[in-house]
Amino acid sequence: MQTVKDWLELEKAHDSGIYTKHEVVIVRGKGARVWDSAGQEYIDCVGGYGVANLGHSNPYVVEAVKRQAETLMILPQTLPNDKRAEFYDTLQGVLPPVLSRYFPCNSGTEANEAALKFAMMATGKRKFVAAVRGFSGRTLGAVALSYEPKYREPFGPYGHSVVFVPYNDVEALKSAVDDSVAAVFLEPVQGEGGVYPATPQFLQAARQITQEKGCLLILDEIQTGMGRTGRVWGFEHFGVVPDLMTAAKALGGGVPIGVCAMTAEVAEKMPKGGHGTTFGGNPLAMAAGVAAIRYLQDTRLWERSAELGREFIEALRSIDSPKVREVRGLGLMVGLELGEPSAPYITRLEQQHHILSLAAGPRVIRFLPPLVIEKSDLEQVVQAVRAVLS
Structure with a gap:
């Protein structure tokens, strides 16, 4: 039976090398969540770079x-x-x-x-x-x-x-x-x-x-x-x-x-x-x-996106951290700009809180969750962001 290390090594051995790989193998998705080969569950705010608006495996x-x-x-x-x-x-x-x-x-x-x-x-x-x-x-x-x-x-x-x-x-x-x-x-x-x-x-x-x-x-x-x-x-x-x-x-x-x-x-x-x-x-x-x-x-998921997006942006703006420069976006297309590189915080969100996010330039954490995401999941994301910034 293949292990996580086996899958990672196989992919890295044959991949073109143009992508920086995460040290995790994602094998399944449903709605706004994905699971790795070890069974660990993640809230997905990458959404396939904005592909999974309707949720994974709709x-x-x-x-x-x-x-x-x-x-x-x-x-x-x-x-x-x-x-x-x-x-x-x-x-x-x-x-x-x-x-x-x-x-x-x-x-x-x-x-x-x-x-x-x-x-x-x-x-x-x-x-x-x-x-x-x-x-x-x-x-x-x-x-x-x-x-x-x-x-x-x-x-x-x-x-x-x-x-x-x-x-x-x-x-x-x-x-x-x-x-x-x-x-x-x-x-x-x-x-x-x-x-x-x-x-x-x-x-x-x-x-x-x-x-x-x-x-x-x-x-x-x-x-x-x-x-x-x-x-x-x-x-x-x-x-x-x-x-x-x-x-x-x-x-x-x-x-x-x-x-x-x-x-x-x-x-x-x-x-x-x-x-x-x-x-x-x-x-x-x-x-x-x-x-x-x-x-x-x-x-009418666009209406859900508008409502949840407003609440999500307001919640991120309420985070009291000197590291936050600006929170901006429209609907559930949201960016949190920091005064320093965002990559370490993206890594901590994944490894410490099992939340997947992505960069938008060197200082922005970008959130593109499926539009079917639950309000409670977004609240969990905000809590995690607050924790990694502190």
Whole structure:
């Protein structure tokens, strides 16, 4: 029988080495909790980097995947499929009518790659404006939009140019957007960059400026979508509708999925064969997506996220510690910024209190719990944070 040490050694021996591994082997999850190979239970505030909004092994999604796996798992998009059509129709039910055309793929960075290409073809331009601290993925197109130098600089130059402006700085955005820009690319809440919500003035200005300059507004809802921020989509807080929107993570309820949603005007500028994907839009992922969206609609989990998020943020702010610099977030997308590196505290939360959290930059502890998490679990998280900071 394999031991914890065996599993760890096997994974580390064959892994590419690009991830810093925890010294634990997680083997099972249910709702907002996961268990390691020794049977130890953890409150999961990592949530698969924001994938597990509906909870681990959500029974509604599990049943849909089982049924579809027995029916048909793979089919290219050249062959129409009932589940793909159903996914499109279900997705349209939670999006503004103008975002009516979809390119399904397998991940968030693939969705952002698609958005870049569709924007280039729609405008005939190859310059983009993105935000300081923004993160859009690590593939060669999307990584150019990711501000952190360690992600971006080793792989340039790129076939498109990106100008970075300070997040929430309207005047800087006005200065950066000119007639040569294809699109402005923003997150409604910056996740990897430190959990910084946009101001309404900034996103509303982005919408107005792009319309005035004849370029596009692309919003990255990969982490903010599917109820995470207290609305179905983060942009709903700000009263704006983008020309393109990317989604992934929680959209498949745990199954790999991505989508670039866009207006018909944008979609029609891409020539046949201008972009493609082998696995994107496969019936298995489409069935998972239908189940995930319908479960979200039936349970209205975004309302739970809004309520629990407000209480969680207030409770974290009540912690009396000189180490806490700021607590910020929207819904159950929460960041606690410290005046020192956060990594030791993330480790202590795991090892001493069996709570999983993650970093967002060097000084921020980020919490992305499943939206089904119990209030008592969040109270336990606050107690643990208070303890490790003391």
